[in-house]
Amino acid sequence: MSAIALETADDAGVSRIYEVGYHIVPTVKEEDLDKVVGGIRSIVEKVGGSFIAEGAPALTRLAYPMTIREGEKYIEHDRWYFGWLKFEADVAVASALDEAMKRSADIMRHMVFRTVREDTRAKYRAPQLREVKRTDTIKTIARRPEEASAPVSEEDLEKALQDITAE
């Protein structure tokens, strides 16, 4: 049982901030993504929930491949459409959304959890390795173009050889 499902028993009628993260199967065409996201949004809108922030689904490379069943086969995909949605709604809405996403064939994996209204994304940039100037580089000297020489006849070669051997 998820944490969201546990909340519903005691806190019915209480409005809270939730975030939902989801992966849409990569076999869905890009033009149909809006339809899938619209389905998620409609569940929240139907019961008077209000949206706070949204991250449109974008093709994301995953840290490990996930499999989907296509007929008899299981096919691994390492790129999925990852999107998220932050909204304020009743506890029961979060539970209903969780259930609806479980049933959806287009959403492979999802997660609904409580969060805060403020933007939680940190403006943090990981330190990059500094570029170190190399001092041990070898300087290369450009080669001179070889001088074009006229073809040497065999007679001249013989003569030159005889001169050398005669000495």
Added chain:
Amino acid sequence: MSNNILTQNDIQHVDYKDIDLLKQFVNPHGRIVGRKKSGLTAKQQREMERAIKRARFMGLLPYVAK
């Protein structure tokens, strides 16, 4: 001097989507580092662990690497 990344950068909340930030708290094998190495407070460490586990579930961080 403290090496608390969250305090130094004035980060109040740890989001599971901030992969660059979360990568600072996992070792090359993908395991979460302890408080001694992360330098975080107990509360921050709990929040960071929760974010890493969410990111792993969503496939944004690996469970094991190498």
